[in-house]
Amino acid sequence: xxxxxxxxxxxxxxxxxxxxxxxxxxxxxxxxxxxxxxxxxxxxxxxxxxxxxxxxxxxxxxxxxxxxxxxxxxxxxxxxxxxxxxxxxxxxxxxxxxxxxxxxxxxxxxxxxxxxxxxxxxxxxxxxxxxxxxxxxxxxxxxxxxxxxxxxxxxxxxxxxxxxxxxxxxxxxxxxxxxxxxxxxxxxxxxxxxxxxxxxxxxxxxxxxxxxxxxxxxxxxxxxxxxxxxxxxxxxxxxxxxxxxxxxxxxxxxxxxxxxxxxxxxxxxxxxxxxxxxxxxxxxxxxxxxxxxxxxxxxxxxxxxxxxxxxxxxxxxxxxxxxxxxxxxxxxxxxx
Amino acid sequence: xxxxxxxxxxxxxxxxxxxxxxxxxxxxxxxxxxxxxxxxxxxxxxxxxxxxxxxxxxxxxxxxxxxxxxxxxxxxxxxxxxxxxxxxxxxxxxxxxxxxxxxxxxxxxxxxxxxxxxxxxxxxxxxxxxxxxxxxxxxxxxxxxxxxxxxxxxxxxxxxxxxxxxxxxxxxxxxxxxxxxxxxxxxxxxxxxxxxxxxxxxxxxxxxxxxxxxxxxxxxxxxxxxxxxxxxxxxxxxxxxxxxxxxxxxxxxxxxxxxxxxxxxxxxxxxxxxxxxxxxxxxxxxxxxxxxxxxxxxxxxxxxxxxxxxxxxxxxxxxxxxxxxxxxxxxxxxxx
Numbered sequence: 001x002x003x004x005x006x007x008x009x010x011x012x013x014x015x016x017x018x019x020x021x022x023x024x025x026x027x028x029x030x031x032x033x034x035x036x037x038x039x040x041x042x043x044x045x046x047x048x049x050x051x052x053x054x055x056x057x058x059x060x061x062x063x064x065x066x067x068x069x070x071x072x073x074x075x076x077x078x079x080x081x082x083x084x085x086x087x088x089x090x091x092x093x094x095x096x097x098x099x100x101x102x103x104x105x106x107x108x109x110x111x112x113x114x115x116x117x118x119x120x121x122x123x124x125x126x127x128x129x130x131x132x133x134x135x136x137x138x139x140x141x142x143x144x145x146x147x148x149x150x151x152x153x154x155x156x157x158x159x160x161x162x163x164x165x166x167x168x169x170x171x172x173x174x175x176x177x178x179x180x181x182x183x184x185x186x187x188x189x190x191x192x193x194x195x196x197x198x199x200x201x202x203x204x205x206x207x208x209x210x211x212x213x214x215x216x217x218x219x220x221x222x223x224x225x226x227x228x229x230x231x232x233x234x235x236x237x238x239x240x241x242x243x244x245x246x247x248x249x250x251x252x253x254x255x256x257x258x259x260x261x262x263x264x265x266x267x268x269x270x271x272x273x274x275x276x277x278x279x280x281x282x283x284x285x286x287x288x289x290x291x292x293x294x295x296x297x298x299x300x301x302x303x304x305x306x307x308x309x310x311x312x313x314x315x316x317x318x319x320x321x322x323x324x325x326x327x328x329x330x331x332x333x334x335x336x
Numbered sequence: 337x338x339x340x341x342x343x344x345x346x347x348x349x350x351x352x353x354x355x356x357x358x359x360x361x362x363x364x365x366x367x368x369x370x371x372x373x374x375x376x377x378x379x380x381x382x383x384x385x386x387x388x389x390x391x392x393x394x395x396x397x398x399x400x401x402x403x404x405x406x407x408x409x410x411x412x413x414x415x416x417x418x419x420x421x422x423x424x425x426x427x428x429x430x431x432x433x434x435x436x437x438x439x440x441x442x443x444x445x446x447x448x449x450x451x452x453x454x455x456x457x458x459x460x461x462x463x464x465x466x467x468x469x470x471x472x473x474x475x476x477x478x479x480x481x482x483x484x485x486x487x488x489x490x491x492x493x494x495x496x497x498x499x500x501x502x503x504x505x506x507x508x509x510x511x512x513x514x515x516x517x518x519x520x521x522x523x524x525x526x527x528x529x530x531x532x533x534x535x536x537x538x539x540x541x542x543x544x545x546x547x548x549x550x551x552x553x554x555x556x557x558x559x560x561x562x563x564x565x566x567x568x569x570x571x572x573x574x575x576x577x578x579x580x581x582x583x584x585x586x587x588x589x590x591x592x593x594x595x596x597x598x599x600x601x602x603x604x605x606x607x608x609x610x611x612x613x614x615x616x617x618x619x620x621x622x623x624x625x626x627x628x629x630x631x632x633x634x635x636x637x638x639x640x641x642x643x644x645x646x647x648x649x650x651x652x653x654x655x656x657x658x659x660x661x662x663x664x665x666x667x668x669x670x671x672x
């Protein structure tokens with residue numbers, strides 16, 4: 001469970017980080033200072049199969065390396081949405097990447113490119129990015145919630161990524177906030193993912209439109225199709241009452257989970273990342289209003305609770321960091 | 337936040353552990369194998385003031401040391417219900433020990449007895465005890481919930497007690513399980529402490545009696561006064577429907593919190609300790625029935641969820657362990 005963030009001992013002046021999502025495949029060359037030097041954004045051709053995606057990834061990496069010319073490459077880090085086996089360099093399970101389970105991804109990319117490759121869960125990569133050059137620069141422990149289609153979690157304790165005994169630590173998205181609440185894709189009732197993911201926001205808006213509660217959103221749906229969470233956010237910004245109510249619920253729901261995390265970890269920083277975190281201005285106030293009631297440790301210690309500053313690049317930068325850190329101590333993982 | 341459990345480098349063949357509660361003051365001499373050699377149980381004379389309690393504690397310790405004769409004492413560990421400042425050896429806050437905040441407890445006991453003293457939060461001591469010679473012997477990470485008057489939490493990650501940035505980590509008792517649930521003493525609605533502590537069990541029984549739902553418990557209340565959680569447990573054992581319902585709710589409520597902890601930490605062991613855990617036979621089945629629905633990580637990894645085997649001695653043994661471990665690495669605490 002160990003990636004020691006304090007030692008970046010590899011040689012090479014830049015590394016390449018990959019953020020491999022179910023929809024987007026993003027690749028960046030990153031300097032030793034954590035600055036993105038070059039970036040490529042592709043679609044993830046999941047439907048074309050695993051080998052095609054790996055092919056696209058390797059081509060993108062090669063192209064970036066060519067652009068960087070004579071500079072020496074330290075290695076490659078890949079962030080994936082799934083449970084990673086750090087020892088074998090494989091994906092143990094990933095609902096968003098069908099056909100990837102138990103395939104030796106790391107060895108395959110290393111074989112094709114002749115460079116060291118390090119895998120990590122995408123939310124852990126985002127946590128690493130924030131720790132390295134984001135809002136976590138000055139702390140040694142932090143939690144991140146990545147609010148996207150689903151909700152991921154990443155955890156750095158005392159300068160180490162906490163993977164847990166089976167690489168399944170920090171599954172914050174499936175922490176229960178209401179035991180009889182909304183049904184989650186995982187089968188549980190009342191996971192935070194069912195209240196604060198982009199999918200949940202869309203579901204709530206859809207229900208409100210069906211019940212005739214928002215003429216604005218109904219019109220939007222009629223004109224442009226089912227509103228996305230971004231569109232609902234824009235409505236909230238324009239003062240739409242229903243959209244504001246939805247984001248108020250998002251904030252208050254997140255307060256339960258963030259409050260639980262504060263009570264459990266007592267770390268100094270909790271970061272909200274992922275696409276939905278861009279709506280911080282409409283849900284953040286409710287979150288911060290609710291939090292003192294929810295957490296006795298929050299009241300006593302006043303930790304920081306903030307939106308990501310690296311935004312969509314957190315995972316990309318964190319993945320690149322993996323190569324500089326050379327997976328330091330990763331061999332110690334899973335010895336819990 | 338670091339107490340390295342793997343090194344017990346002090347000399348001395350036994351140490352003394354103190355479990356200082358709001359009601360009971362228990363002191364034990366413990367061998368290097370974690371066996372209790374001698375034990376003293378006193379009342380904690382909280383009302384007589386802090387100095388009286390320290391006096392009683394030091395007298396008890398001296399008496400035990402005399403009983404052990406010529407054996408060499410390694411040191412003294414004291415578990416307290418409160419937030420400990422490990423650096424200064426003081427209690428930062430403790431609702432159950434009024435007048436103790438910021439008093440140099442550690443230095444005072446050291447001065448009186450001329451031996452090294454180490455303080456720890458009582459639930460962390462219980463976690464240490466279970467890790468050392470209890471159900472956690474074969475794992476390097478575990479969570480414990482101590483179900484007593486309130487609910488405490490202790491956390492060992494990778495052989496280290498996790499104290500958090502301010503010594504307030506593992507406040508599991510105040511994690512929310514129902515955002516609109518029962519009022520907790522901390523001011524939040526729906527903390528697990530309001531559902532699975534001895535106090536909560538008494539409150540639920542009291543309400544049921546008032547509503548005429550349990551003639552059995554009503555008779556008991558008339559004959560012996562307000563039933564304790566132990567008495568309610570005995571009723572459940574005898575098949576009283578209402579008492580069984582209460583413990584079913586205790587188990588299902590705990591499943592939400594334990595499920596959240598499993599999703600957050602992914603450690604291999606979750607221990608239920610404290611007095612209420614003795615009722616495991618009437619709430620454990622409901623807990624284990626509910627847990628798979630509540631936690632995707634539980635379903636995938638099947639961690640152990642068990643009642644304490646050291647029972648009331650966990651804290652006593654864990655406190656004694658502190659002296660053998662010589663607070664290893666404690667100087668690194670609070671650098672988060």
